[in-house]
Amino acid sequence: MEAFKKLAVLLKALMLMFFRATLVDAVQPWATTSWGNAHATFYGGNDASGTMGGACGYGNLYSRGYGTATTALSNGLFNNGLTCGACFTLVCKLDGSRWCYSGGKQITVTATNACPPGSEGGWCDPPRLHFDLSYPMFQKLAQPVGGVIPVRYKRVPCVKQGGIRMSLYGNPWFDYVLVHNVAGGGDVAAVSIKGSKTNWVVMHQNWGQYWSASSYLVGQALSFKVTLGNGKSIVFWDIAPKNWQFGQTYEADNNQNF
Template identity: 45%
Template structure:
């Protein structure tokens, strides 16, 4: 192959191959991943306790705005973070790998590291000292695990155990999910099932007609708000995670979208 058109033909073939790789098979909803990957953080020391009951009662909702962590795909592998780590709700959705350390009596031998998602706040207790009951008081970094999660790495009788932890990528099935509640004049958007860094730090929305790109503000946890009238338009959301990567969910909500219904995108982080 020679001539000026040869390099051009190669480029065309590469582009066609790339396009073909993004076409879902019949009946398959392919999830597209944006470029790059979340990088794991260093191991750090902390302590872990547990809350709730053996079946996770009382742990499925909380300060991040999630309604039911089991129904929303997080299961009971979740954690309430101390104030120092919760960061006013900005850390909601982040994933951590946790292992029990330095406690042969209480750590379960051979237990694999546990991966949990931050879904709640462990509030401080200033009536007790940070080393005796006030485990979640600033500036302590502390994990209050659901009981089912805690029991995977330590004995219930321990109550509290030393751990080491690190940030890891959130591995999610399917695309990012969006649920709008509120009313025509006040929309609250809950963003769930976010992969990669997991913690959303910015959200913008765009309609297919009148609504231009509009930034949302954090209401609490991973619930975002806007007073823009969104009804009657197909909506596109763009989210940014703490590692500054962005994912755009084009027309994830149809024009006839309904309040309280969860819509799934075909894109996620990894």
Template identity: 50%
Template structure:
């Protein structure tokens, strides 16, 4: 019994050490107003963040965190650092999704420009800027992955959003009724491009998250799809 207790305590201590090691320092400000409406859109290309599945708990990342759009959709748990500021709300934390690029801090500084409602969860409004600690965490989403198809003729620009798990896209493919799988390339933010002419074909997509999980989304868009349409799925990621 004593050995089991010792093993349990050792495992607990190890977990706590690992958890502590995951926290990184940064700073945080807010933008977008009290209702967060001005945070809609952004450098990830999600447009209306409610329609995209992200809602009001979002943040613009500094260039060091944004990683040229590769971080779009990722989730971060943020706490105000009470050891460095009296403007913090002790014991409070918030999980936000990366939806935009913020120019507040130059590389290599790590900074979150949060929606005002998210920021006021952890800090007092008058502070304006506070020191924080953060860690990347698993994303939880409602519903499946969503694909918005834009472009024209032989240029398809597909915005991939509402990813659970890792939250961000590592690689993407597209397939028409009459084609095999064709790898896409990142254009900007969460927008992936293909130079294939697929009008009039049923579209399928495949995605690998930055966490390494691969899912095929078959027959997502019917043959009569139009540019500008968004297509929902019933599949989502675990990691």
């Protein structure tokens, strides 16, 4: 009986170890905060003009505050646009390419676009994990003549200037909102909107970081509840005053609690 009890304890311990290992292995590639392996290329021209727009919907990356410190993500990282706005630190693997600059310099970039299958010579094809960097960021890691380089990457908190921003589009019966300049986790997983005279309305991801709902909110101050991929939520009260207009961008007081 004693031997049986010891065996049962051992089996339980092994099951716990297996369960924990399974949890670790189940971390999605876009969410990992430990170093992982991927590859990187560059696109958009020497001045990064070709990186404007893109599958996240941010449009002009300069006016939105992202600049050239950006990357497109392969499908394995893009997560149907829900990784848009996330920040990653990359370092070129010195033992993997002779084009890496010495010293192990790191860069931090924000995900602003998708690198679709068939792009970059197949490097963006599933299930590959790939970063298609702006040219200015790639050349901080390696000589551009290298074309494609092996990198180590991990998720890091985003540091942004100013508060979270909501750009309002659509029409009186269709709320169409671009969420951007998100600090902390950076990636928006859910959004709800509330007028000063209404209850909360759940919005749905339209594409990239555009979120939509069908409700009439004209003439009401607007509040938003934003949830990130890490589960953190915060309510931004009365971002837009009751006389808000379509085509305008409204900014919250802070980003700090993300």
